[in-house]
Every structure is written in C-alpha cells, then in structure tokens.
Amino acid sequence: MTKLNLKIDHKSPIPLHVQAENLLRQLIESADYQDGKLLPNEVDLAKRLAISRATLRQAINKLVFEELLERKRGVGTKVVKKRFSSRSNNWLSFTQEMAARGIPVKNFELHISWEIPNEGLVSFFGIDPDQKILKLERVRGRVEGPFVYFVSYFHPRIGLTGDEDFKRPLYDILETDHHTVADLSKEEISAMVADKFLANKLDTQVGAAILFRKRYVFDQADRPLEFNLGYYKADSFVYTVESRRQAARPLS
Structure with missing residues (x-):
C-alpha cells in the first residue's frame, strides 16, 4: 500500500464516509495508484481505517459514480485510467x-x-x-x-x-x-x-x-x-x- 498517511479522525465532526472519500481521492491521485491499479481489498482497508465496510463502501460508491473508480466482479476495485480533461475557472448556466x-x-x-x-x-x-x-x-x-x-x-x-x-x-x-x-x-x-x-x-x-x-x-x-x-x-x-x-x- 502507498505510504500516504491514511488515517480517519474519529473525533472530527466531518462524517466518516466523507473522510474516507477524501482519503480515497488522495490514493487515486498518488503515483502508486495511477493507470488502473487495484485498491486494497475492502476488508483490509476498512480495518486499517477503523470504520465499517458499509461506511467505506459508501465512499467508494460515490467515486464509482464519478467514474474515478470501477468495480470488477471477482477482481476488485481499481482506479480508472485518466482521460484527457480540461478545467475552467469560470462556468455559466x-x-x-x-x-x-x-x-x-x-x-x-x-x-x-x-x-x-x-x-x-x-x-x-x-x-x-x-x-x-x-x-x-x-x-x-x-x-x-x-x-x-x-x-x-x-x-x-x-x-x-x-x-x-x-x-x-x-x-x-x-x-x-x-x-x-x-x-x-x-x-x-x-x-x-x-x-x-x-x-x-x-x-x-x-x-x-x-x-x-x-x-x-x-x-x-x-x-x-x-x-x-x-x-x-x-x-x-x-x-x-x-x-x-x-x-x-x-x-x-
């Protein structure tokens, strides 16, 4: 697993699933997890973060929805390979x-x-x-x-x-x-x-x-x-x- 400091603050007012989501975003952006690498399995990751699998799954589901992660049955959850994108500092309706x-x-x-x-x-x-x-x-x-x-x-x-x-x-x-x-x-x-x-x-x-x-x-x-x-x-x-x-x- 990457050397990023993955730690949940259980005393923080920020919901646990939001903290987990933010940590997963750090993983996704890290060099170790680029180009489609598999995430650690949910059991191990939930244990390391001291949260339930349901809480972790809530965070993962959101990133799957944003197409940053993808699940493959029998394989696991992996980072989606980056696609070319462009960001604008201003947007209009x-x-x-x-x-x-x-x-x-x-x-x-x-x-x-x-x-x-x-x-x-x-x-x-x-x-x-x-x-x-x-x-x-x-x-x-x-x-x-x-x-x-x-x-x-x-x-x-x-x-x-x-x-x-x-x-x-x-x-x-x-x-x-x-x-x-x-x-x-x-x-x-x-x-x-x-x-x-x-x-x-x-x-x-x-x-x-x-x-x-x-x-x-x-x-x-x-x-x-x-x-x-x-x-x-x-x-x-x-x-x-x-x-x-x-x-x-x-x-x-």
Missing part, C-alpha cells in the same frame, strides 16, 4: 451561455417528476435510498429547433416543490427562491450517438453524433446540489473551454 452568444432560447419540453434515486444518486447526494428527489427534464434550443436535452436531479435539502416556474433561469430560482447558491461545477464531456429516444427528443437521426456532458454542481459549502446530464446535437453546438495559463515559477 445554459441560459447565461446562450445569452453570452446572443442566442435566444426556446423551451420545447419541460417535465417535472419525483423519483426514487438510483444507487449512484444516493451516493452522490448522501441521502436515504427511499427518499424521492425532484427530476427536471427540459428540451431546449433555438427558435428553429431543439439542440439540447437536459436531465437534472436535485438534493432534497434545497426545498424545491416542483411548483417553481422553471422557465426562469434555474440557478436564479435556487438562489432567489431557495437561498441556495451554485458555486462549483465539475464536468465530464464525452461523445456518443443518438438512440431512438434521443433522436426523438432532439429531432435528429438515430446514430447522429451527440456531445454528452455530466455536470456535478456544489454549493458554497461544497455540498452536492445538482446532478445534471446534457445531451447536445453535435452539429448544432460547440463546447468551448477557456483557461488562463499560470505563469511558471522562477527556478531557485
């Missing part, structure tokens, strides 16, 4: 993105429902598996036609009722009506092709190129707020990341 580009937005569909969360959402939000959460589905685009299908899930802590006017900018609703500020966004972007369901939603052909974006949104206390899936027609949308290179430190 869809409405802000479109306003910045001078594109008027039209809502083609808007559906609200309450659902029992799957295991991944339970792990991300840290909620009871029997607690229903609000699901918001929107098909949006230009006046000429749709080009993005959004699916959002929200933490019950926010207090959304489903009666909100979701034609308003989403994060304005959260901040103005529910005093919840979306502060941090972590995103993953990949490519896929449209199945029959997506082709119907986006008025395109089955097999058409789709830009797929996962967005994990956190509040100012780094608590999970929203999990968002975005499916964009690749021929109608370009995703731009702007980053400023930090100046190199002078050699000593």
